[in-house]
Amino acid sequence: MYNLTFWIVITTIGIVTMLMRGSFILTAERFKLSDKFADILRFIPASVLAALVAPAIFFHEGSVQELAGKERLIAALVALCISYKTKNIFLTILSGMGTLYLLEYLF
Amino acid sequence: MPTTRSAKESFLIGASTIIPVMPGIVPFGMLTGVVTIAAGVSPVNAIFMTLFMFAGAAQVTAAQLLAENSTAIMIVATTIMINLRFIMYSASITPYLGKISIWQRLFLAYTLSDQAYAVSIVEFTKKNSPFQRAPFFLGACVSLYVTWMAATIGGIFFGALIPPEWSFDFAVPLTFLALLMPNITDRATALAAGVAALVAILSVSLPYNMGLMAGAFTGIFAGYFFSKKQRAHHV
Numbered sequence: 001m002y003n004l005t006f007w008i009v010i011t012t013i014g015i016v017t018m019l020m021r022g023s024f025i026l027t028a029e030r031f032k033l034s035d036k037f038a039d040i041l042r043f044i045p046a047s048v049l050a051a052l053v054a055p056a057i058f059f060h061e062g063s064v065q066e067l068a069g070k071e072r073l074i075a076a077l078v079a080l081c082i083s084y085k086t087k088n089i090f091l092t093i094l095s096g097m098g099t100l101y102l103l104e105y106l107f
Numbered sequence: 108m109p110t111t112r113s114a115k116e117s118f119l120i121g122a123s124t125i126i127p128v129m130p131g132i133v134p135f136g137m138l139t140g141v142v143t144i145a146a147g148v149s150p151v152n153a154i155f156m157t158l159f160m161f162a163g164a165a166q167v168t169a170a171q172l173l174a175e176n177s178t179a180i181m182i183v184a185t186t187i188m189i190n191l192r193f194i195m196y197s198a199s200i201t202p203y204l205g206k207i208s209i210w211q212r213l214f215l216a217y218t219l220s221d222q223a224y225a226v227s228i229v230e231f232t233k234k235n236s237p238f239q240r241a242p243f244f245l246g247a248c249v250s251l252y253v254t255w256m257a258a259t260i261g262g263i264f265f266g267a268l269i270p271p272e273w274s275f276d277f278a279v280p281l282t283f284l285a286l287l288m289p290n291i292t293d294r295a296t297a298l299a300a301g302v303a304a305l306v307a308i309l310s311v312s313l314p315y316n317m318g319l320m321a322g323a324f325t326g327i328f329a330g331y332f333f334s335k336k337q338r339a340h341h342v
Contacts (some may be wrong), residue, residue, distance in 0.1 A: 005173075005179050006148075006152060006177055009169065009173070009179050009182050009183060010155065010156050010159045010169070011159065011160065012179075012183050013160055013165065013169060013182075013183055013186050013187070013210040014159035014160055015191065016161060016187055016190075016266070017160060017161075017184070017186075017187075017190045018216050018217055019216075020187075020190055020191065020193045020194050020197070020217025021193040021196075021197055021215070021216045021217065021218075021219040022212065022213070022215070022219075023193075023194045023197045023198070024194075024197040024198045024200075025197050025200070025201050025204070025212050025219065025291075026212050026213070026216055028201065028212075029169065032198075032321040033194065033195065033198040034122065037251070038131075038195060038333060039334070039335075040182075040331050041191055041192060041194075041195055042193070042215040042296070042330075043295070043296060043299040043325040043326065043327045043330035043331055044191055044323075044327055045164075045189065045286075045287075045290040045299075045335075046186055046287060046291055046296045046299045046300040046303070046326070047299045047300060047303040047322070047324075047325075047327045047330065048168075048185065048188050048189055048303070048319075048323045048325060048326075048327030048331070049164075049189075049219075049283050049286055049287040049290065049300070049305070049324045050300035050301070050303040050304040050322070051303040051304065051306070051307035051318075051319050051321060051326060052168060052171070052185070052227070052283055052307075053283040053284055053287065053304075053305050053323030054278045054303075054304035054308050054322070055307050055308050056146070056171070056279075056280045056310045057280050057319060058308050059308075059311060061261075062210065064112060065241055066180065068220075069325055072277060072280075075277070076280065076284060077216075079281055079284050079285075080288075083284055083285055083287070083288040084288055087288055087289050088285075089131075089135055089282070089286070090134055090138075090285075092281060092284060092285035092288070093138070093278055093281045093282060093285060096277065096278075096284070096332050097275075097277060097278065097281065100263050100274060100277055101274075104251065104274070106292045106315075
């Protein structure tokens with residue numbers, strides 16, 4: 001079942017993504033993108049990514065009892081600060097993983 | 108100004124414009140591969156995912172939601188939202204391409220990417236660009252595609268070697284955090300992200316991972332209406 005779902009999902013995503021990439025390229029400008037749609041589009045990445053990541057970190061049950069199992073929440077907050085300062089993907093992940101290892105080692 | 112460079116030259120220069128952005132793409136491609144494996148997708152399936160989707164953020168998202176046993180509809184809807192930006196790129200780049208064959212159009216519909224778009228639109232909006240635009244853009248797309256595939260497949264093999272006790276699954280949410288920040292460019296987008304995170308946390312007990320959609324949509328509309336109101340004040 002998992003495997004069937006997997007193939008259906010990635011095939012559908014592949015086709016729809018191609019239709020989105022090709023929306024104007026394939027139709028050679030027979031349509032125009034509305035300004036309102038472009039305005040809304042601007043907020044999608046920030047909203048989707050935030051909604052995706054927040055519960056995954058907030059509700060994670062970790063192994064460090066002294067921190068009530070919330071070591072990943074702390075590590076994520078450190079990574080968030082680094083991300084804000086540097087906007088660098090690698091430093092963000094490095095600082096988050098580093099903080100997690102440190103907390104697991106300390107307690 | 109007429110184009111003075113041959114199609115072949117334009118293609119090669121277009122392809123080479125990707126080189127300066129490689130330090131960003133190669134690690135992100137590798138990370139996408141590693142994280143897909145960390146989320147529990149098998150290496151063979153991960154390679155097919157990369158071939159079918161050719162999109163980093165969407166692939167990491169799909170892997171994470173597959174691991175959470177989300178419904179197929181939820182996974183497809185979320186990744187489509189993340190990929191909606193391609194419609195903007197498609198609309199913006201098409202007027203520059205002129206007459207090109209249907210095969211080239213189909214190829215571009217598969218390989219259009221953030222970076223190939225970005226380097227090409229910079230060149231096309233220059234006043235004195237000597238290059239033929241369609242070959243230039245095709246060159247950028249081909250070169251980015253090859254780089255991405257090599258990096259991601261490399262990451263998939265590397266990811267398969269990392270032992271599970273290293274807590275490397277934490278790299279998945281960290282990747283989302285790292286991708287989130289560059290999308291926060293002003294107060295309106297910051298508000299959108301904050302509202303989305305809060306609503307997603309509060310509505311986590313909704314069935315079928317609907318809290319994700321609830322958070323995303325309230326975030327989008329909070330940001331949109333805030334920016335509209337801001338603009339109304341400034342006029």
